[in-house]
Amino acid sequence: MEATAPLKEKRNLKPIWIALAFTVMIVIVLLPTPADLPVMGQRALAILAFAVILWMTEAVAYPVSAAMIIGITTLLLGFAPSMEDPNVMLGTKDALKMALVGFSNSAVALVAAALFLAAAMQATNLHQRLALFVLSKVGVKTGAIVFGAIMVSIILAFFVPSATARAGAVVPILLGMVAAFGLPHNSRLAALLVITAVQSVSIWNVGIKTGAAQNMVALGFIEEEMGVSIAWSSWFIYAAPWSIIMSVVLYFVMMKLIKPETQTVEGGKELIQGKLKELGPMKPSEIRLVVISLMLLLLWSTEEILHPLDTTTVTIIAIAILLSPKIGVFEWKTVEKLIPWGTIVVFAVGIALGTILLQTNGAQWLSDKVFGAMGLDTMPLLATIAILSAFNILIHLGFASATSLSSALIPIFIALTTTIAIDANSVGFVLIQQFVISFGFLLPVSAPQNMLAYGTGAFTVKDFLKTGIILTIVGYLLILLFSATYWQWIGLL
Numbered sequence: 134m135e136a137t138a139p140l141k142e143k144r145n146l147k148p149i150w151i152a153l154a155f156t157v158m159i160v161i162v163l164l165p166t167p168a169d170l171p172v173m174g175q176r177a178l179a180i181l182a183f184a185v186i187l188w189m190t191e192a193v194a195y196p197v198s199a200a201m202i203i204g205i206t207t208l209l210l211g212f213a214p215s216m217e218d219p220n221v222m223l224g225t226k227d228a229l230k231m232a233l234v235g236f237s238n239s240a241v242a243l244v245a246a247a248l249f250l251a252a253a254m255q256a257t258n259l260h261q262r263l264a265l266f267v268l269s270k271v272g273v274k275t276g277a278i279v280f281g282a283i284m285v286s287i288i289l290a291f292f293v294p295s296a297t298a299r300a301g302a303v304v305p306i307l308l309g310m311v312a313a314f315g316l317p318h319n320s321r322l323a324a325l326l327v328i329t330a331v332q333s334v335s336i337w338n339v340g341i342k343t344g345a346a347q348n349m350v351a352l353g354f355i356e357e358e359m360g361v362s363i364a365w366s367s368w369f370i371y372a373a374p375w376s377i378i379m380s381v382v383l384y385f386v387m388m389k390l391i392k393p394e395t396q397t398v399e400g401g402k403e404l405i406q407g408k409l410k411e412l413g414p415m416k417p418s419e420i421r422l423v424v425i426s427l428m429l430l431l432l433w434s435t436e437e438i439l440h441p442l443d444t445t446t447v448t449i450i451a452i453a454i455l456l457s458p459k460i461g462v463f464e465w466k467t468v469e470k471l472i473p474w475g476t477i478v479v480f481a482v483g484i485a486l487g488t489i490l491l492q493t494n495g496a497q498w499l500s501d502k503v504f505g506a507m508g509l510d511t512m513p514l515l516a517t518i519a520i521l522s523a524f525n526i527l528i529h530l531g532f533a534s535a536t537s538l539s540s541a542l543i544p545i546f547i548a549l550t551t552t553i554a555i556d557a558n559s560v561g562f563v564l565i566q567q568f569v570i571s572f573g574f575l576l577p578v579s580a581p582q583n584m585l586a587y588g589t590g591a592f593t594v595k596d597f598l599k600t601g602i603i604l605t606i607v608g609y610l611l612i613l614l615f616s617a618t619y620w621q622w623i624g625l626l
Contacts, residue, residue: 299334342444374619
């Protein structure tokens with residue numbers, strides 16, 4: 134009985150969190166409406182509080198929270214005075230349109246297309262072949278394998294627009310190498326290799342526009358509210374130097390802090406070669422996927438340089454080709470089982486919530502009250518970035534999803550650019566905070582790819598935190614250094 138009590142207590146927490154979310158939302162709705170905040174803005178903030186509690190506690194699955202948010206948004210805004218005419222109720226029909234506006238955002242189409250591309254990699258095992266090929270070339274010394282794990286994460290980031298899929302490709306291979314040496318899955322060598330792989334995935338979520346779904350959230354808001362689209366190549370020029378430096382830092386941090394049992398993984402090379410033989414020669418579908426992926430990367434990187442096609446358009450065209458008979462790589466029956474459809478729904482609802490916050494002035498009001506109280510309007514630009522980035526890192530500790538964090542924070546950061554006098558490029562100011570949102574270095578729960586790796590039992594929370602603290606501090610300081618130098622030199626700030 135004593136052993137099961139803690140489990141029972143933990144199981145009962147979810148209804149408590151759900152009740153808390155509803156209670157906080159109702160309390161905010163019933164509070165007197167401030168003179169400088171529309172009723173719809175107040176209710177949008179109530180919905181935000183409800184969403185944040187569900188997202189932070191994971192009281193319900195993310196797709197379930199999305200359905201709840203749509204229903205609540207429709208009711209609360211439908212029975213609120215209209216922004217245009219406060220004497221008339223908005224009505225549930227118009228409120229439902231607001232709740233579903235995210236589904237028409239081009240960023241959602243890009244996320245959906247990116248998930249299809251990741252599914253194509255899974256269906257053909259091309260991402261695994263790429264990982265095995267790179268690891269087969271680096272040698273059997275521990276340092277070389279750590280370097281190889283980082284290189285695999287970097288290369289896959291260009292072609293696999295899903296952090297979880299990238300981690301899922303490389304982590305089992307690394308654990309196979311550990312097993313080939315006769316070490317247990319929770320050995321020091323396993324901890325070293327697996328943590329290196331997932332931390333590298335997080336680093337390159339920042340460096341590449343299509344590397345993570347949360348980047349699409351931010352770009353959706355920036356395009357919708359600020360009227361600026363950011364090309365794949367522009368993002369790469371802004372963020373890749375940061376990720377390159379962080380990759381070098383990662384190598385030395387991992388080699389210093391986690392000492393493996395051996396400096397050479399005997400049998401590792403044979404294991405990799407064996408797995409490559411199991412995959413056999415490249416299939417025609419893999420070759421077609423390589424060609425399409427390289428063409429896609431070329432079109433992404435030359436957007437607004439050699440052609441006018443945006444990232445979303447070329448990605449959707451690529452997916453159409455991948456699904457086409459004869460020239461494609463998979464059928465619909467195959468792909469529909471590999472797509473996490475709930476992710477697309479959550480993504481669209483997150484964008485809708487952020488858009489509502491901006492349209493109802495809820496984000497502006499919250500930004501003014503929270504950040505205005507900090508006195509950011511009187512601070513130099515670098516100090517403002519330093520405070521917001523630290524706030525961003527701390528609040529991420531409560532979020533398991535960077536996509537949800539982007540949905541909650543990016544609208545507030547966009548509003549902040551209008552409520553305080555920022556002597557810089559407003560788009561760049563918001564984009565830098567998006568880079569920080571992708572910091573998932575501290576805890577296993579900070580990112581889905583971390584949880585995937587943690588589920589293998591290869592490392593402890595202490596191991597992850599030990600390396601994560603240093604990576605977070607160095608990453609934070611690099612953000613400030615780049616804000617004071619490089620990003621100003623190239624016009625981002």
